[in-house]
Amino acid sequence: MELVPAPRPQGRPLWLYLLIAVAILSLGIWLTVAKSVTVIIDNEVHQVVKTRANTVGSALAKAGVVLQPGDLVEPAGTERVTRGMEIRITRSFPVTLVVGGSEQIVQFTGGSVGELLKQHGVKLGELDRVVPDSVQVIAGSQTVEVIRVTKDQVTVEEDIPYGSKEWAEPTLEKGKTKIVQRGQLGLQEKVYEVTYENGQEVDRELLVTRVVREPKDEIIGIGTREPSKAVITARGPVQYKEVKEMIATAYYPGPESTGEWADGFTATGIKAGFGIAAVDPEVIPLGTRLYVPGYGHALAADVGGAIKGNRIDLCFETYNEAIQFGRRTVKVYILD
Structure with missing residues (x-):
């Protein structure tokens, strides 16, 4: 029996059949080569895509996934895509980081304060303080302060x-x-x-x-010294520290006043004469300089048996002068 070729349909050119065959073959090859990848963002499935991209970064870009600065991509963007791969993206959020008083806004994907500091290269000194503490977990936007202590x-x-x-x-x-x-x-x-x-x-x-x-x-x-006072004398004003009112008598150093055994010398060994006064040493110490109005300057240099208490006996040059002076009340100025 002789085989006869089937007749070619009329009106359809050969090239059209070839084009359809190539398209079907290409689709099959693409479906065979493309890999299924699941994109997970913040622990939620975002999309499942078929991709022929070689790297994770290219796959995300072709899938229209936009990455923000600080986002964490696992595996890394340079890793090769494998069939059935899960690409996990953790979105970053802003954290105010203050270090030594200097403030900056940084992006963080979550974790502890210590991890944030490590990620941004902040090293702590031995005395430095961190608020909040380094083990505190950061879940969202907040402020972390590093206080430099020295x-x-x-x-x-x-x-x-x-x-x-x-x-x-x-x-x-x-x-x-x-x-x-x-x-x-x-x-x-x-x-x-x-x-x-x-x-x-x-x-x-x-x-x-x-x-x-x-x-x-x-x-x-x-x-502590008593203030000095002045009394007017023939020599002018004289300073005194005390004044006493006393009974004054007069004597002559000759036998008429002192008896036949008188030698003309005082109890202190000074020759008796005008300006010498006999006093009670308990009242006026011997050697004290005195001034008696109506008599003049005197030195307490003698004593007498009858001269006790506030009494003074003034020496004169003559017996008549002593008699004329007599007995009187006088003011005795004790000089400085």
Whole structure:
């Protein structure tokens, strides 16, 4: 039997059949080569795509997935795509990071404060503080502060105040004062441990105090001497410190007044004469200079058996002068 070829349909060119065959073959090849990839964003399935991209980054780009700065892509964008691969994207969020007082906004995908600092290259010093603590988990936008803490020793010089003392000054009149010794400030060194946070002092602890120079007290002399007063004499004003009202008598150093055994000398060995007065040493000490109005200047240099208490016996050059003076009440000025 002779085989006869089937007749070609009329009106359809050969090239059309070839084009359809190539298209069907290409589709089959594409479906065979394309890989199925699941895109998961923040733990939720975003889309499942067929891709012939070689890398994760290319696959995401062709799938229309836009990445923001700081987003975490796993596997990395340079990894090769494999059939059935899951591409996980964790979206970043802004965190305010303050380091040593300097503020910046950084992107973070979540984790602990310590991980945030490590990710952004922030190293902590031994004394530095972190708020919140390094183990605290960051779940969303917030502020993380690194406080730079340093300590230093500082030496400060301080004055030591001087005291004031008083002592009796017999050469000074009562009511008057004078500085006998001027006060001098002392000097001390204080060593502090100073704590700084972000360059600002926040605490100061005294470690030690050293005395460099002791202070010297000021000494004030307080006058104890009775103030001097002036009495007008023939020689002019004379200063006195006390005045006594006394009974005055007069004597002549000859036998008429002192008896036949008188030698003309006083109890202190001074020759008796005008200007010598006999006194009670319990009232006026011997050697005291005196002034008696109506008589003049005198020296307490003699004693007498009848001269006791507020009595004074004034010596004259002649017996008649002594008799004329007689006995009277006088003011006796005790001179300085």
